[in-house]
Amino acid sequence: MPIYEFRCTQCGDFEATHPMSTAPKKQPCPVCGEDARKLFSPANLSTLNSPRARAIDSAARTAETPDVHNRWHPDIPPIATLKRGESYRIDCREWFDGAIKNDDSADDIRDAPLNKVHALSGPFAVEGAEPGDLLIVDILDVGPIPQEQGALAGQGWGYTGIFAQKNGGSFLVDQFPDAYKAVWDFQGGECTSRHIPGVRFTGITHPGLMGTAPSADLLKKWNKREGDLIATEPNRVPPLALPPEPDSAILGTLSGSDFDRVASEAARTAPPRENGGNQDIKNFTKGSRVFYPVFVSGGHLSMGDLHFSQGDGEITFCGGIEMGGFIDIHVDVIKDGMDTYGVSENAIFMPGRNGPVYSEWLAFSGTSVTLDGEQRYLDSQLSYQRAILHAIDYLSKFGYSKEQAYLLLGAAPIEGRFSGVVDIPNSCATVYIPTEIFDFDVRPSASGPFQIDPGMGAPKSLNPG
Structure with missing residues (x-):
């Protein structure tokens, strides 16, 4: 006998009914309250999106909803349970939840x-997942907020920012200590920017952040090792790491003393860790399959920080084209x-085969020697910085400011590679720029x-703030 569904065309809430329901074919939705809950037959179910594990009102703020969180902790309650072998659509907010505007000022980046x-959307429990398991997550599709134009990143546009030194800085913070911004307009799968003319490219859209919750023991390990690092230079700007911070913590449905305890212990989501987290891998796109270690019962999967595009390294810190979406x-x-596969920490993944295919590149190299001529021993990060700086110097000869060039390299799908890491004392890193993105x-x-x-x-x- 066929299965029918009541589904809300406004928020995506659904309920299966079997057999054919005798209820009215249209009724108020118990989730969003809109009179948009309709009865669909199997004949037209195929035209709908996957069931929404959580639909988010893009006009609401994070603090007004229990569907999101911004810290890692095993005691943040899951907002829903996902069934094994099922597919879901999950709506995600832009990482700053609307703080960055589509305008010609970078003050919002400075004050981010x-x-x-x-x-982050979640956490979601996955039925049957227990510590020691691997959670399989297939990315079936990912994109900006569908069919919307508006004031929020993801509604037809996104942004890239160079972070100011006092607010986290960037990969090249010593050369670019101030805040800058570029806004990108989306048209289909391509983007252009009024702030960086002469380029157009197809986005490799992906979630910058996805991961599972840590166990209590793993969380303690994170806080200890990062706290020890901070203690080596506690007054550094930008800081060496971000300790637990109760201010502005969002912890789903937690309240009262539970909220206060978790807020004081929970890890910040900025760095990648053993649970995956903020890895910012540009090839983690549609068609990817990822295997996450499970540290708590249910796994507690969370995701967000969607990017329309990004260059390898997300070098400006706010370096992808940030957006909300699904x-x-x-x-x-x-x-x-x-245990079976030896994945005791850090996820493994199979990248998707989607995205632009470029055939012509212009590549720049760098070695582990500072701008002042100091020799460093096999410092691959320094080598990549030097390769990026060489590319910026080159692009500035065509009329771009160095800040425009830097923003472009953070947003466009450049390829970064460690090319030589054994030839003492110099490591070699390279950055490849697809030439087809230029007009x-x-x-x-x-x-x-x-x-x-x-332009x-x-x-x-x-104002440096």
């Missing part, structure tokens, strides 16, 4: 509320998978570099 990130996932479990020929030639009109340029915060 770092204590509030990330606005992610469709399928979940399953490998029992005892952590002009960016290759060296006897005629010299084409001169673009840089209004990338907005800079005039």
